[in-house]
Amino acid sequence: MFGNTLLLAFRALKRNPMRSSLTMLGIVIGVAAVIAIVTLGRGASAQVQANVSSLGDRQLFVQPNGENNVQRGVTTRSFTARDVEAIRREVTGVDEVSPTAGGNVTAVYGNNHWSVNVTGITKGYFKVRGAALIRGEEFTEAHYQTGRLVCIIGKTVREELFGATDPVGATLRLGIASCPVVGELESKGQSGLGNDQDNVILAPLRAVQSRLTGNENIGSIGVAVAPWATNATVKEGIQGLLRARRGVGPQDADNFRVMDPAEIAGVLQNVTTILTLFLGSIAAVSLVVGGIGIMNIMLVSVTERTREIGIRLAIGALESEVLAQFLVEAVILTTVGGAIGVAIGLMGSFVASAAIGFKFVVDPAVIAGAFAFSAMIGLLFGFVPARRAARLDPIEALRHE
Amino acid sequence: MSAGASARSVEAPADAAPAIELRGVSRVYGHGASEVRALDNVDFSVGAGEFVALMGPSGAGKSTCLNILGCLDRPTHGQYFFQGVDVANIERGQRALLRRHFIGFIFQGFNLLNRTTALENVELPLIYRRVPAKERHARAKETLALVGLAGREHHTPGELSGGQQQRVAIARAIVTDPKLVLADEPTGNLDTAMGEEIMRLLTRLNRERGLTIVMVTHEHDIAAFAEREVVFRDGRIATDRRTPEAHA
Numbered sequence: 001m002f003g004n005t006l007l008l009a010f011r012a013l014k015r016n017p018m019r020s021s022l023t024m025l026g027i028v029i030g031v032a033a034v035i036a037i038v039t040l041g042r043g044a045s046a047q048v049q050a051n052v053s054s055l056g057d058r059q060l061f062v063q064p065n066g067e068n069n070v071q072r073g074v075t076t077r078s079f080t081a082r083d084v085e086a087i088r089r090e091v092t093g094v095d096e097v098s099p100t101a102g103g104n105v106t107a108v109y110g111n112n113h114w115s116v117n118v119t120g121i122t123k124g125y126f127k128v129r130g131a132a133l134i135r136g137e138e139f140t141e142a143h144y145q146t147g148r149l150v151c152i153i154g155k156t157v158r159e160e161l162f163g164a165t166d167p168v169g170a171t172l173r174l175g176i177a178s179c180p181v182v183g184e185l186e187s188k189g190q191s192g193l194g195n196d197q198d199n200v201i202l203a204p205l206r207a208v209q210s211r212l213t214g215n216e217n218i219g220s221i222g223v224a225v226a227p228w229a230t231n232a233t234v235k236e237g238i239q240g241l242l243r244a245r246r247g248v249g250p251q252d253a254d255n256f257r258v259m260d261p262a263e264i265a266g267v268l269q270n271v272t273t274i275l276t277l278f279l280g281s282i283a284a285v286s287l288v289v290g291g292i293g294i295m296n297i298m299l300v301s302v303t304e305r306t307r308e309i310g311i312r313l314a315i316g317a318l319e320s321e322v323l324a325q326f327l328v329e330a331v332i333l334t335t336v337g338g339a340i341g342v343a344i345g346l347m348g349s350f351v352a353s354a355a356i357g358f359k360f361v362v363d364p365a366v367i368a369g370a371f372a373f374s375a376m377i378g379l380l381f382g383f384v385p386a387r388r389a390a391r392l393d394p395i396e397a398l399r400h401e
Numbered sequence: 402m403s404a405g406a407s408a409r410s411v412e413a414p415a416d417a418a419p420a421i422e423l424r425g426v427s428r429v430y431g432h433g434a435s436e437v438r439a440l441d442n443v444d445f446s447v448g449a450g451e452f453v454a455l456m457g458p459s460g461a462g463k464s465t466c467l468n469i470l471g472c473l474d475r476p477t478h479g480q481y482f483f484q485g486v487d488v489a490n491i492e493r494g495q496r497a498l499l500r501r502h503f504i505g506f507i508f509q510g511f512n513l514l515n516r517t518t519a520l521e522n523v524e525l526p527l528i529y530r531r532v533p534a535k536e537r538h539a540r541a542k543e544t545l546a547l548v549g550l551a552g553r554e555h556h557t558p559g560e561l562s563g564g565q566q567q568r569v570a571i572a573r574a575i576v577t578d579p580k581l582v583l584a585d586e587p588t589g590n591l592d593t594a595m596g597e598e599i600m601r602l603l604t605r606l607n608r609e610r611g612l613t614i615v616m617v618t619h620e621h622d623i624a625a626f627a628e629r630e631v632v633f634r635d636g637r638i639a640t641d642r643r644t645p646e647a648h649a
Contacts, residue, residue, distance in 0.1 A: 004528055015516040311512050314473060315526045315573075316501020318494055395473050398512065 005321070009328040012308075016301075023297045024337035026290025027377065031341025031370050032348065033283035038366050039349035041276025043358035048268045050359065057262040059128055060235055062087070062221040062242070066255040077255065078217035083245060087221065091237035093229025098128035098222035102208050107201060108173040109161040116157050118174060118201045120208025128222040131202075136168040136183025139204050143182075147206040149174070152183040154198040172201075177211045179203065231260050291334070291377035298330060298385035309389050310397025323390035330382025331375055338374030342367055419482075420580060420613050421470060422446035426479035426489075427636075428465050439465040440476070441636035449580075452607040452614045454624035454644075457633035463617045464585065466633065470615055471504055471583045472496040484580060501529055505574030509586040511566040513558045519545060519569045520554040526577050544576040545569070548602060564595035571602060575612065584616040588623055600626040 013020045065076040084099040102119040123144060125131065133152065143150050151172065158167050167181045188197040209216055225234045235258045242248075242256050302309070312322060346362065353360040428440040440462045447453050455463040468474035469481060472488065475496070481489040488499060500506075505526075513522045523541040532540070545554055548568040558566050567587060574582050584603070588596030604626050606612045616627060624630050625644055632640045 004531060007528060011517065011521060015514070307512065308514055311514065312525075312529075313497065314471070314500065314506050314512075316497050316499075316504075316529050318497050320494075321529065395468055398508065 005324045005328050008321075008325045009332055012325065013329055013332060019297065019301060020333060023294050023333050024340070026293035027287065027334050027337030027374055028290075028341040028344065030283065030287030030290040031338045031374060032345040033286055034280055035342050035345025035366065035370055036349040036352070037279045037283050038276060039346065039361065039363070040352055040356075040358060041272060041280070042361040042363055042366075043349070043353050044272045044276075045269055046359040046361045047357075048265050048272060051265065057265075058225040058227070058231065059261065060223040060225065060231060060238065061259045061261070062223065062238060063257045063259065064218075064220070064255075066253055066257060077246065078219070079221060079256075080218060081216065083242070084218060084221055086241060086245060087223065087238055091234060091241055093226045093234040093237065094223055095226040096124040096127045096224040098122060098124040098224075099205060099218040099220075100125065100222070101205060101213055101217055101219040102203075103213060105175045105212060107157065107161060109170065112161045114157060114160040116199055116201050118151075118203055118208060118212060120205035120213075121202050122205050124224070125202070125222070128224045131188075132186045133183045134186045135166065136181070138183065144204045144206065147204070147210050149177050149179045149203055149207040149211050150182050151179045152185060152202040153181055154185045154200040155187040156196055156199040157201055158184055174201070174203075175212060231262060235260055287373065287377065290337075291381040294330060294333065294378070295381035295384060298326070298382060299388070302326070302385045302389045305389070306392065306397050306400040309392050310394050310400065313392065313394035314398060319390040323386045326386030326389050327379060327382045330386065331378035334374040334378030334382075335371060338371050341374070342370055345370075419446035420449040420451075420484065422482040423466075423469070423476075424480040424482070426469065426476040426481060428462075428469060428474065429477040438636050440469070442479070443636070443638055445631065445638060445641075447581075447613060447615060449613055450607070450611040451629060452604065452612075452627045453616070453629045453631060454627035455615065455617045455631050455633065456619070456621075456624055457639070461633035462636040463633045465636075467583055467585055467615065467617050470581070471506060472499050501526070502577070503580040505577060505579040505582040507567070507570050507574050507582065507584040507587045509589040511558070511563070511570045511590070513566055513569055513573075515558050518555045518557055519550060519561070519572075522558075522569055523572045523576050526573060530577060540576055541572070544572040547575075547606075548572045562595070563591050564598055567591065567595075567599050568602065571599070571606075575606060575610075580613060582612055582614045584614060586618055587616060588618070588620070596623065 062079070064078050079099065081099070084097055088094055088097045098121065100119050100121055102117060104115055105118050107114050107116050107118075123139075123141075126138065136152065139150065139152070142148075151174070153161075153167060153172075161167070161172065162170065167184060169181065171178050171180045173179070185198070185200070185202070223234065223238065225231055238258050239254065242258075243254065246255055248255055309322060312325075317325075350360050352358075423443055423445045426440055426443045426445075427438060430437045430439060439460075443462070443466065445466070455466060457463050465474065469476055472483075473496075475481075476489050479489060480487045483499065483503070488496070491499070506512075513519075514525070520538070520541050523544055524537050527537040527540060542551075542554060545551060548571050550565060550568050550572065553561065553565065556565075558569070561569065567590075571587075574584075587603070588599055591599060600623060603614060603616070607614055614627075616623075618624050627644060630640070630642055630644050631638055
């Protein structure tokens with residue numbers, strides 16, 4: 001039964017390939033748009049997610065400038081080693097702290113110059129930031145204590161200064177200080193905001209303070225949250241402690257900031273999702289418009305095919321068989337159109353993802369949904385033309401010119 | 402399926418009962434003052450294996466009669482016995498099944514599906530009868546050969562002459578072995594030579610295969626191919642006679 005209907009529908013579609021492909025076009029474009037937008041949206045979300053996990057979602061960053069400090073003309077008061085110690089000891093739920101300080105210097109090796117951020121770190125850095133080495137060794141306890149300048153370089157710095165050769169054991173010049181390389185960091189790629197996380201040189205905090213910045217200030221403090229505590233309670237604890245230590249009055253705003261990347265990522269994630277839904281629903285409107293286009297062309301084609309329908313009815317086709325044939329024709333057009341649309345949408349979003357630098361995430365549920373929706377549109381918008389065809393009077397239809 | 406099944410079960414011996422019979426059939430269009438009686442109390446029967454020509458001026462009722470015989474239209478009054486069963490009042494779906502299983506149509510304008518090969522055109526009624534693909538191809542091919550179109554299976558109507566197109570249409574009408582073939586001016590769109598060729602084909606099918614044919618025509622020359630000539634006038638049968646010895 002169904003095989004027969006398929007055969008009749010396919011033969012009818014084959015007779016007019018031009019009309020068939022034009023009918024499909026609306027659905028192709030609609031589905032392609034929906035798939036491209038949703039896939040890109042998923043890619044953006046995945047990117048945000050990946051950035052969060054590259055930072056680790058159980059960490060906080062404390063910075064010495066409050067919100068809008070610059071606009072309000074407030075001078076930033078840096079943290080001190082005692083602030084760091086206080087956070088480590090007094091705030092519950094703090095697993096590890098990682099004070100950093102540094103700035104941009106020009107690194108020189110041979111004839112190569114490269115402007116780079118030198119970050120002074122303590123032992124806690126590797127735990128808080130989840131950093132790891134691919135070459136060489138971490139700093140030793142002695143390095144941290146003595147203030148001797150040694151460094152671990154990021155991938156970008158290695159490429160710019162050393163090319164493909166092994167940098168470990170070589171000596172850079174940072175400003176006026178010379179600095180032996182003891183290791184290379186594992187690449188982290190770009191951050192969510194697009195800056196290169198591999199363009200960095202790490203050195204012991206004490207050495208950076210004495211040889212490069214010339215003061216004991218701490219630029220920012222990373223905090224690893226203990227597994228049993230929550231980001232929010234630790235954040236509150238740090239805020240309370242620092243307000244007291246930095247003499248912030250009860251009515252005044254914080255003159256520092258505690259940032260929670262997971263929280264920021266969550267907000268970004270929401271924005272991405274809302275944008276995807278919004279653009280996706282605009283694209284879905286174009287799908288419905290495509291469906292109406294199909295109905296329009298099929299209504300015209302029922303008129304154009306009146307004689308053919310008359311022949312079928314005279315030969316003994318039942319009303320239900322003509323109805324089924326036209327419905328199946330519509331569903332074939334929309335699902336084939338949907339398949340082509342899915343292919344185009346995926347290709348388009350693959351290219352776009354590569355260009356923007358998003359992850360390319362294929363979601364089978366979205367593809368299945370687009371298919372089901374296309375088939376449904378065929379049924380929905382094919383029904384009226386199909387019923388009109390089925391109800392024709394064979395004598396009238398055969399007389400139709 | 403009920404019409405097909407019941408009609409099949411009362412299959413009468415071919416020669417005993419008439420294949421089809423109209424009893425007191427009228428077909429009225431419109432109401433009241435504007436009423437038109439296209440057929441007025443017509444009694445008419447065709448025996449199995451007969452070849453009958455319906456003649457008469459236009460508007461005399463011959464086409465209306467053909468539509469009723471073909472179960473495309475139904476009589477306003479009267480009975481229509483098809484193989485002994487009254488089918489005057491069966492519903493649309495059952496009439497479709499009756500056409501599918503027992504009636505073949507040949508039209509003046511051929512009415513083939515364009516951009517569709519001769520073979521696929523002839524297969525069409527078999528598809529609706531759910532004949533399996535292999536048998537369907539074989540029967541369609543065989544029937545095309547029977548009407549003299551072997552080797553033209555894959556030509557579309559656009560690639561065939563008028564006479565060849567009408568042969569395809571004839572093949573489509575007879576491929577199901579119908580009890581009744583109805584032809585509506587089958588030579589109307591053809592020149593004389595081609596028309597005669599088509600008539601010889603129909604005559605041959607009537608004689609060799611015992612096909613029952615009812616044909617509407619304007620032309621006496623064409624009607625002369627039939628065994629019997631029925632002339633309509635004003636919705637009634639004016640004359641009904643056997644033709645002088647039909648053309649060979």
